[in-house]
Amino acid sequence: MKKSFRSTLVMLLIAVLMISMIGCGKSNDSKEKVDKPDQEKNVSNGEDTKNEPIIIKGIATTEFELKENKNLQECFKKFADIAPNVRVEFDYVPFAELDQKITLANAGGNYYDIILVNNSTVPSFAQAGIIDNLDDFVKQENIDMYQKFVKAAADVSYFDGHIYAIPFNMDTRVLAVNTEMLAKYKLELPKTKEDMIEISKAVTEDLNGDGINDQFGYYMNISRTLPSIYIQGQWLMANGLRMYDKNEDGTLVSNLDSEAGIDFFRWGKELGKYSPNDLISFDNSMIKDAFAAGKVAMYTFGAWMLSDEAFMQKLKDNNIKYDLILNPSGLAGNAASSGGWLFGIGSQSKNKKEAWELIKFVTEPEVNAVFTSALSPMLDSYDYAPFNEEKYQVFKEQLKTSQYGVPQFTPEFSAMVDIYGENFTACVLGEKEPEKAAKDAAKKINELLKEKGHQ
Numbered sequence: 001m002k003k004s005f006r007s008t009l010v011m012l013l014i015a016v017l018m019i020s021m022i023g024c025g026k027s028n029d030s031k032e033k034v035d036k037p038d039q040e041k042n043v044s045n046g047e048d049t050k051n052e053p054i055i056i057k058g059i060a061t062t063e064f065e066l067k068e069n070k071n072l073q074e075c076f077k078k079f080a081d082i083a084p085n086v087r088v089e090f091d092y093v094p095f096a097e098l099d100q101k102i103t104l105a106n107a108g109g110n111y112y113d114i115i116l117v118n119n120s121t122v123p124s125f126a127q128a129g130i131i132d133n134l135d136d137f138v139k140q141e142n143i144d145m146y147q148k149f150v151k152a153a154a155d156v157s158y159f160d161g162h163i164y165a166i167p168f169n170m171d172t173r174v175l176a177v178n179t180e181m182l183a184k185y186k187l188e189l190p191k192t193k194e195d196m197i198e199i200s201k202a203v204t205e206d207l208n209g210d211g212i213n214d215q216f217g218y219y220m221n222i223s224r225t226l227p228s229i230y231i232q233g234q235w236l237m238a239n240g241l242r243m244y245d246k247n248e249d250g251t252l253v254s255n256l257d258s259e260a261g262i263d264f265f266r267w268g269k270e271l272g273k274y275s276p277n278d279l280i281s282f283d284n285s286m287i288k289d290a291f292a293a294g295k296v297a298m299y300t301f302g303a304w305m306l307s308d309e310a311f312m313q314k315l316k317d318n319n320i321k322y323d324l325i326l327n328p329s330g331l332a333g334n335a336a337s338s339g340g341w342l343f344g345i346g347s348q349s350k351n352k353k354e355a356w357e358l359i360k361f362v363t364e365p366e367v368n369a370v371f372t373s374a375l376s377p378m379l380d381s382y383d384y385a386p387f388n389e390e391k392y393q394v395f396k397e398q399l400k401t402s403q404y405g406v407p408q409f410t411p412e413f414s415a416m417v418d419i420y421g422e423n424f425t426a427c428v429l430g431e432k433e434p435e436k437a438a439k440d441a442a443k444k445i446n447e448l449l450k451e452k453g454h455q
Helices: 002-021 028-035 062-066 073-082 095-107 119-127 137-139 151-156 179-184 191-202 233-238 259-272 284-292 305-307 309-317 352-362 364-372 381-384 388-397 414-428 434-451
Strands: 053-063 084-091 116-118 167-180 214-219 296-302 321-326 336-345
Touching: 053 095, 062 084, 062 179, 084 095, 095 116, 095 119, 095 259, 116 119, 116 296, 116 352, 119 151, 119 167, 119 336, 119 414, 167 179, 167 233, 167 305, 167 352, 179 191, 179 309, 191 214, 191 259, 191 284, 233 259, 259 381, 259 414, 259 434, 284 296, 284 309, 296 305, 305 309, 321 388, 336 352, 336 388, 364 381, 381 388, 414 434
Parallel strands: 053 084, 053 116, 214 296
Antiparallel strands: 116 336, 167 296, 167 321, 167 336
């Protein structure tokens, strides 16, 4: 594997070096300039510019710096060794500040060659002209997006029928189940979302006799509106729906007010009965700690948790026996939510070909297996370490049915998440009946979709 990895790296980076040496992106007289090195002079100062380095400037999150960039240190070093006139430099900013930083930098003329793009921001960056259309690059390489990547990852690469970003890092969620707790109550692993309710009914109780339940079946994550898409939303998808869906004519519509939507809201309200009274204050860190402490039977487990050393150590220290299983099914079958990161190329980049070579390199299956900190969006990567280990096989299988929370991201995505999430939370907390919460959410989302021209 190591030999193949290095061979691939050498071949690709030598190609980048060759491209840069002949004047990538310049006029067709580059051959003449190579034949006549005397002409390669800076007109203003007469200096030789032949070996002037090409800087591939990127922007990413501080989390990327700690994870992906850490994995690529050897690659970046080899990039400099093999192609001495090419450099890769990233600016790192906190996740919450990334989109604003990219937008402000672009408006101020501080253009990036490679841009880390969140799955939900591809449309807004494409629409704003921040990231470039990659159709030509993809066509030149004869890449079939739906053959190379899992469907969910390929779907999110597109905006308005064109490819604007290439996925390299993906996630999905499965269900972690405390098998020792289920054995104690003579319960089987859940197969349906209704089984989750039955398990919660059975195990929710007051263990220390203070009159307050301190053991639960499952914690609904409602501390923010976004989990309604990515965590609880898995069982909306399992009912055959998403926050909004796409009609055959391309228009978008929310069907949350359908029977399948109302069934999901009813499920949320019922499951919420067997959760802590102060559930709304429980963020994901508190919920995962409760599972690691053996206080909850089921936990929605993201693939990134496998690299959370502190969490995995708590499970070990507390001797928690658990299984990772495919998500229990809903009315339409098994489903899972997807998230992930993509790379885009800045529309104003002067080094698009070099940037593309780097993106192409990190999406080679064998390289991506080393590079990616969560899950690879390519099933071929699961033939290589570490993804060929047993613990990743349930995630590989779940990826096949994973979906993003909507069939098409729009610039209004965040506003619609708030509408949906606030109504779902009101339902779970008993402030709205399921039918009313589902219908209110559908009505307001459809009004916004119509206002923005999606209907």
